[in-house]
Amino acid sequence: MQPYKTTPSPNIRRQSIMSQLNTPKTNPCLSPSLSTVSSFSNLRRPSRPRSASISSTTSNNSTSSLTSVSTTSSTIKRRIFSPSSSISNAYLSKPHQRYTGTITVAIRIKPITEMIPQWTAITQDKISHPDHGDFKFDQVFGPQCDNLNIFHQVGADLVDKLFDGFNATLIAYGMTGSGKTYTMLGEGINNNINNNIGIVELCGSYIFDKTQIDLDNKYNITVSYLEIYNEKIHDLLDVVKKNEDLKLRSDPAQVGGGIHVVGLTEKRCQDCNELMKWVKMGELSRKTGKTDYNTRSSRSHAIIQIKLITTDSFTGNIRSNILSLCDLAGSERATAQLERRKEGAYINKSLLALGTVISKLSVESNGKDNGNVGSSSVMGHIPYRDSKLTRLLQPSLSGNSIVTTICTIDPRREASAETINTLRFGSRAKNISLSISRKSINTGLASGNGANTNELEKDRKIKELANLVKEQEHIIRDLTQEKIQGGGYVGQTLPHGLMLSRESTMLCENDFNDPNREFLDIENKLLKDKINNFEKLLDKDSRELQDTQVVEIVDMLPLEVGGLLETKVQGLESEIRQYKSYTDQLEKKLLKLQLKQAQPLPNQRDVSPMDSDGISPTAEFNLTDTKELEDIIQRKENKINDLQDMLYRKDKMIEALQSAKRLRDRSLNPRSSHSDTQLQTPTKL
Numbered sequence: 112m113q114p115y116k117t118t119p120s121p122n123i124r125r126q127s128i129m130s131q132l133n134t135p136k137t138n139p140c141l142s143p144s145l146s147t148v149s150s151f152s153n154l155r156r157p158s159r160p161r162s163a164s165i166s167s168t169t170s171n172n173s174t175s176s177l178t179s180v181s182t183t184s185s186t187i188k189r190r191i192f193s194p195s196s197s198i199s200n201a202y203l204s205k206p207h208q209r210y211t212g213t214i215t216v217a218i219r220i221k222p223i224t225e226m227i228p229q230w231t232a233i234t235q236d237k238i239s240h241p242d243h244g245d246f247k248f249d250q251v252f253g254p255q256c257d258n259l260n261i262f263h264q265v266g267a268d269l270v271d272k273l274f275d276g277f278n279a280t281l282i283a284y285g286m287t288g289s290g291k292t293y294t295m296l297g298e299g300i301n302n303n304i305n306n307n308i309g310i311v312e313l314c315g316s317y318i319f320d321k322t323q324i325d326l327d328n329k330y331n332i333t334v335s336y337l338e339i340y341n342e343k344i345h346d347l348l349d350v351v352k353k354n355e356d357l358k359l360r361s362d363p364a365q366v367g368g369g370i371h372v373v374g375l376t377e378k379r380c381q382d383c384n385e386l387m388k389w390v391k392m393g394e395l396s397r398k399t400g401k402t403d404y405n406t407r408s409s410r411s412h413a414i415i416q417i418k419l420i421t422t423d424s425f426t427g428n429i430r431s432n433i434l435s436l437c438d439l440a441g442s443e444r445a446t447a448q449l450e451r452r453k454e455g456a457y458i459n460k461s462l463l464a465l466g467t468v469i470s471k472l473s474v475e476s477n478g479k480d481n482g483n484v485g486s487s488s489v490m491g492h493i494p495y496r497d498s499k500l501t502r503l504l505q506p507s508l509s510g511n512s513i514v515t516t517i518c519t520i521d522p523r524r525e526a527s528a529e530t531i532n533t534l535r536f537g538s539r540a541k542n543i544s545l546s547i548s549r550k551s552i553n554t555g556l557a558s559g560n561g562a563n564t565n566e567l568e569k570d571r572k573i574k575e576l577a578n579l580v581k582e583q584e585h586i587i588r589d590l591t592q593e594k595i596q597g598g599g600y601v602g603q604t605l606p607h608g609l610m611l612s613r614e615s616t617m618l619c620e621n622d623f624n625d626p627n628r629e630f631l632d633i634e635n636k637l638l639k640d641k642i643n644n645f646e647k648l649l650d651k652d653s654r655e656l657q658d659t660q661v662v663e664i665v666d667m668l669p670l671e672v673g674g675l676l677e678t679k680v681q682g683l684e685s686e687i688r689q690y691k692s693y694t695d696q697l698e699k700k701l702l703k704l705q706l707k708q709a710q711p712l713p714n715q716r717d718v719s720p721m722d723s724d725g726i727s728p729t730a731e732f733n734l735t736d737t738k739e740l741e742d743i744i745q746r747k748e749n750k751i752n753d754l755q756d757m758l759y760r761k762d763k764m765i766e767a768l769q770s771a772k773r774l775r776d777r778s779l780n781p782r783s784s785h786s787d788t789q790l791q792t793p794t795k796l
């Protein structure tokens with residue numbers, strides 16, 4: 112196979128990558144110069160990896176061509192994938208519904224100045240050790256391999272799957288200083304050297320390149336960047352809260368498939384430059400430090416997530432998929448520095464947890480392969496919760512994502528123990544089988560997907576608010592035309608919560624030159640009259656509410672209400688009794704007065720003591736003057752009328768109280784009192 116060069120030759124540029132990948136060639140990454148120390152017999156480029164297979168028969172992989180373009184920085188030669196019909200054919204073809212295979216594992220050997228020790232024999236997909244045996248992988252990248260080549264072999268495929276509707280995860284794993292960050296982010300991302308751009312940027316370029324040539328779909332791309340430092344999750348894109356420990360929440364509706372980092376910043380990107388701007392910004396916040404093996408060692412696990420939201424231009428259907436790019440912190444032996452030791456303990460602990468999870472999943476997968484699915488020996492508990500790292504990777508490792516792991520190794524003798532560990536990790540991961548279904552498409556606003564819903568919900572809210580603003584503008588215009596006077600509406604809440612301010616009403620008040628004003632005044636008055644009439648009618652309606660209707664309402668009330676009514680009615684009954692005795696007295700007094708009125712004027716001997724109402728009969732009968740007598744009679748008559756009025760009112764009150772009593776009875780025993788719906792005549796007083 113022809114080596115991939117940093118600046119591809121023109122014929123490579125125009126040549127389909129897939130056609131290169133499918134041609135059996137010598138692995139460019141295993142230079143013959145290494146054959147003196149390693150076994151390079153049978154070095155042939157595999158026809159195309161490897162463990163994964165697509166259940167559908169139509170198999171189209173990435174077919175993009177290369178081009179070399181200058182970026183804004185003229186010193187940096189950046190390679191992106193230019194549009195070509197072959198690309199569009201690749202991902203516009205009918206996507207597969209299911210992906211089955213295993214985790215793809217590639218090994219990357221770091222170049223070293225010294226000779227690679229004799230203890231290894233390296234082939235295209237195998238590393239052999241005299242003591243530890245053979246470790247089989249999907250791909251072994253030799254020290255000559257550059258990031259672009261690695262991207263072709265493992266990265267482009269993941270991006271293609273992302274566009275096919277799968278989630279995809281790429282994990283860089285290896286000991287400190289072995290080249291994980293170099294692989295993921297390239298050389299000197301922090302000092303803009305960028306001679307050898309990393310997988311993240313290459314994936315980003317490819318993603319944006321793909322979106323540009325696809326006229327059938329619209330794309331939204333966001334990026335998030337977090338680190339797990341000393342078991343705390345930090346948002347690397349939030350400079351203010353970058354040290355806040357973000358919480359994890361289980362949410363199956365999430366695009367990634369179940370674990371949601373609460374409050375994690377997502378930045379929308381228009382192109383790859385913007386995406387890389389955020390990545391570089393995040394890198395500045397990432398915790399680094401000097402270790403025995405690496406002058407700028409990443410002290411945290413970092414996960415960049417690129418979310419691709421695809422909207423079908425014709426149907427409006429929406430789908431979200433995530434590409435997770437993980438640059439793990441490196442495993443290391445204890446160091447003298449206290450700070451590094453503490454970090455190292457956290458790193459090692461979480462890597463151990465990841466190793467355990469991988470190991471268990473691997474055993475489980477082997478069990479399945481051996482037909483032991485369901486057997487308790489193989490279906491053990493997977494301890495995802497042992498670390499934040501495994502928790503975050505849980506959705507990816509448990510079947511929500513296609514996973515590729517690049518294990519970086521440092522071939523120096525002194526790192527051999529770590530190298531063996533890494534190889535073991537890689538070969539276990541390779542055993543893990545995946546069966547991933549393509550993310551279903553969400554139809555428009557009825558999306559069931561959490562993240563889509565969020566996006567759509569936001570769009571819907573924006574539309575709703577824009578409509579509201581328009582509506583409110585109309586209301587303001589209408590109100591202004593109606594020339595609201597005297598601030599009658601000030602402070603009132605109008606439709607949709609619009610509060611009319613004093614200023615806006617002033618505006619209306621001050622405009623007296625409107626020719627329609629008189630007409631509007633009349634119309635206003637008519638409307639007010641109408642309201643009054645309606646209010647009266649409503650009043651009448653409530654007064655005329657029949658007792659039978661009330662009974663129906665009472666029947667609907669819960670039984671406990673009966674108890675409350677009972678207490679209330681007992682009070683009312685006692686009031687009735689008091690009123691009754693009072694009205695009895697009044698009646699007697701009235702009778703007495705009526706009798707007196709009917710009798711001839713008494714003489715002085717018949718003088719009665721002063722009445723309790725303050726009218727002294729004595730005073731009356733001493734008078735001889737007829738006019739005065741008439742006055743007295745008149746006053747007596749008035750008094751009688753008053754008392755009769757009072758009696759009438761009492762009568763009504765008793766009537767109401769009795770009605771309440773009946774309601775009480777019915778609510779306590781609704782069935783038996785159904786028949787008794789007629790109003791009883793009030794007690795004759």
Ligand SMILES: Nc1ncnc2c1ncn2[C@@H]1O[C@H](COP(=O)(O)OP(=O)(O)OP(=O)(O)O)[C@@H](O)[C@H]1O
Binds near residue numbers: 220291292294
């Ligand atoms: N394939 C490679 N080619 C050239 N240089 C490399 C390669 N891999 C790593 N290096 C160099 O080795 C050093 C350590 O690499 P890097 O920081 O990527 O390691 P790491 O695995 O991320 O370590 P840590 O876990 O400590 O962060 C860097 O200076 C890097 O440029």
